[in-house]
Amino acid sequence: MDLHGYFRSSASYRVRIALNLKGLEYQYHPVNLLKGEQRGEAYRALNPQGLVPALINDDGKTLTQSLAILEWLDETHPQVPLLPADPSERARIRALAYNVACDIQPIQNLRVLKYIQTELGASDEQKVEWIRHWINGGFDALEMQLAADFDGPFAAGSAPGLFECCLIPQIYNAQRFGVDIARYPTIEHIADACAAMPAFEDARPENQPDSTL
């Protein structure tokens, strides 16, 4: 399989974790978002939406949207499942993942940050305040939901999955902008358990070939 992504993109990072958790080999093709390569003709031919990541599967089909790729991986490569078997539990884990993927991440996406600065005149300080505001609000709610019935070490119990694929890139982003994760003990507990696993370590932005860190 071929993964087109960017070392710092949260959505690319999610897919790298999932591929690693399932032990699937893939070829990594960097798309430089700062240079605008995602809007170039070559990449638009793969993904007209001009967003990373895109996964080209073994049938040559292009899959887009990180969460759709994660669900596809789980349906076609069920070993090391990303979701529990019970429907209510699946719904709980998906809801946690969507809390991150729908309610936190999109609002502090690069293109949104650019817009508030260029069109709404936000200062660098207001930009950082914006990022922290949405992450803190989201993590407050997430912590409450997680803490309510947490056995650990992961949200679904003994193994990480869909939620952790979304959480860890969001924490990476949060820390870049000075959000204090220690305010969220359950989130921090899960993050520590993930950090000890090679699947998460190998997927980190600084361990990608296009990293500038």
Added chain:
Amino acid sequence: MDLHGYFRSSASYRVRIALNLKGLEYQYHPVNLLKGEQRGEAYRALNPQGLVPALINDDGKTLTQSLAILEWLDETHPQVPLLPADPSERARIRALAYNVACDIQPIQNLRVLKYIQTELGASDEQKVEWIRHWINGGFDALEMQLAADFDGPFAAGSAPGLFECCLIPQIYNAQRFGVDIARYPTIEHIADACAAMPAFEDARPENQPDSTL
């Protein structure tokens, strides 16, 4: 089942469509977002994230996040499926749905609009421009992806599903803010096909008991 929602909330509207498509009975409980009832103690006890919708299932479990509810409905009530059977096709339909649910809707959510006005000093005009910018950009990409291999009348073929549950509320929202849907012929074609179905008609905001329209 009990659905806690708000007539104008896109996420509530998605779940109403899905319940109607599957022919499932439910009791509707309005949560007035303009009065801040979603942040009240009673509602927070149901959903700590303080967002609508929440679905209470027949086992008394609270399910949150509209997309997690839709996936749960499809897994537990497989009649009138919301997703195709083939994994690549499922991935394509989910990606279309996430285009709306992750890349368009969250950015023009009520709480984000409030923030750009109160914290970044956006004018009413800039607010409307913001909404149109993200919808138009998202619909441009969506139209390209849909048009590429469209047989119709719906994204997956002969029946609507997960994608249409997300698209129709987004179109409702787009039209409120003067976005011209005729610019997107495939999207408009799907919208017309949905409009002819009672499942979509009954789910419309103006047909809910808490509508002020």
